Amino acid sequence: MIIIIDYGAGNLFSVQNALDYLGYESKISSDKDDVISADRLILPGVGAFGDAMDKLQKTGLIDLIKSEAVKKPFLGICLGMQMLFEKSYEFGEYEGLGLIPGEVKLMEPEGNLVIPQMGWNSLEYNHQSALLKDIDNGAYVYFVHSYAAECPDEFVSAYANYGGKVTALVNKGTVYGAQFHPEKSGEIGLQMLKNFAEL
Amino acid sequence: MLAKRIIPCLDVRNGKVVKGVNFEGIRDVGDPVKYAEEYNRQGADEIVFYDITASAEGRGLMLDVVRETAKRVFVPLCVGGGIGSINDFRETLRAGADKVSVNSQALTNPDLISEAAKIFGSQCVVVGIDAKRDGNGGYTVYRNGGRIDMKMELGKWVKEIEERGAGEICLNSMDADGTRAGFDIEMLDYVCGKVNIPVIASGGAGKLKHFSDALIQTNCSAVLAASLFHFKELTIEQVKDDCRKNGISVR
Numbered sequence: 144m145i146i147i148i149d150y151g152a153g154n155l156f157s158v159q160n161a162l163d164y165l166g167y168e169s170k171i172s173s174d175k176d177d178v179i180s181a182d183r184l185i186l187p188g189v190g191a192f193g194d195a196m197d198k199l200q201k202t203g204l205i206d207l208i209k210s211e212a213v214k215k216p217f218l219g220i221c222l223g224m225q226m227l228f229e230k231s232y233e234f235g236e237y238e239g240l241g242l243i244p245g246e247v248k249l250m251e252p253e254g255n256l257v258i259p260q261m262g263w264n265s266l267e268y269n270h271q272s273a274l275l276k277d278i279d280n281g282a283y284v285y286f287v288h289s290y291a292a293e294c295p296d297e298f299v300s301a302y303a304n305y306g307g308k309v310t311a312l313v314n315k316g317t318v319y320g321a322q323f324h325p326e327k328s329g330e331i332g333l334q335m336l337k338n339f340a341e342l
Numbered sequence: 343m344l345a346k347r348i349i350p351c352l353d354v355r356n357g358k359v360v361k362g363v364n365f366e367g368i369r370d371v372g373d374p375v376k377y378a379e380e381y382n383r384q385g386a387d388e389i390v391f392y393d394i395t396a397s398a399e400g401r402g403l404m405l406d407v408v409r410e411t412a413k414r415v416f417v418p419l420c421v422g423g424g425i426g427s428i429n430d431f432r433e434t435l436r437a438g439a440d441k442v443s444v445n446s447q448a449l450t451n452p453d454l455i456s457e458a459a460k461i462f463g464s465q466c467v468v469v470g471i472d473a474k475r476d477g478n479g480g481y482t483v484y485r486n487g488g489r490i491d492m493k494m495e496l497g498k499w500v501k502e503i504e505e506r507g508a509g510e511i512c513l514n515s516m517d518a519d520g521t522r523a524g525f526d527i528e529m530l531d532y533v534c535g536k537v538n539i540p541v542i543a544s545g546g547a548g549k550l551k552h553f554s555d556a557l558i559q560t561n562c563s564a565v566l567a568a569s570l571f572h573f574k575e576l577t578i579e580q581v582k583d584d585c586r587k588n589g590i591s592v593r
Binding site: 154156157160161163164189190256257259260261262263264265283285287304305326327328329332333 | 343344345347382387412413414416417418436438440463464465509510538539540563564593
């Protein structure tokens, strides 16, 4: 069972719809026992970092997430991916889950590019990742974000290019994070979710 | 590199697909979910549902369409038409839309843009605009499907939209709409020069070349068409192939 962690963030159903479509059982939950018994966890998220961490704090799940995330496959999506890092500077300074070293900062793309990055961008492979199985280098995925993670290169599975390198897919042990939305990235995104569900 | 987006739009009334020509003479055609699936198969980068129903019942049917589509199509979905309140935004997003497009109501109540952006995030707030040449070298904005002249200058309106936190503008040129003579390059260029948020070109697509023309000659981020795709005169694949041939980056 894949547990999609519910902390009041939007977009939970899109992730569940995609998993349903692929035929994987999932449940949206903020229940401790569910998180413990899950064989995989997904942390979705849209909105602002500080607000999302506050909401997550209120579920009382933070310590449990930190301990479970290193025991079983854990996927953070978009803001959920940013929350994997140590710190974010979105509207202030906030502590993240600290599962992967790095910080989240406002993007400063070179050239005449707008913020947020919104739309389909191609992945540039950096390091092997199980999530990229059967996906070609250069595959397009759907991004919507203004902030991006800056983290050691060794944890970056793929970058995207948006007026400079943008951290797109990260991995450290059992912890995975996608800055883009696999649940909105067509066939490529579905393949990636399948790869996660088959880990 | 960020790809330029090719977006099919489906006009929906009472849960069924329709297509208006110059906003009139609508004829009924079919199941929106089926069309969305087909567009997804063809490589649509996003799918827009435009609800032309005025009734509460029709709105409910639209939400059903969104719910069903979101279970089968995994690209961003945008829903517009008759959105007038924060609650409309909430219901539409909950049904599975990723973006909500607001037009007339944003003109009568611009706070709706700022509030929606604050509550749901700029990324899901799209402002649709119907605009037309004013006869004096400028452009003016209309509401209610082009029926009411707001006597508002287009450049002023798009700047306000951006300042209020909208994530995107969908610009429909009433001068080009229904002509099939191409997107309104002049008007598009004017708007792209005024704002820093993505602009979607709408209205006037009649053949393959029109898409690459708009994407090459202006700074727009996406091109939208309804009937061309709807009546299978062109597929999204054909448009994308042509874009690639012209050096435009597409998915």
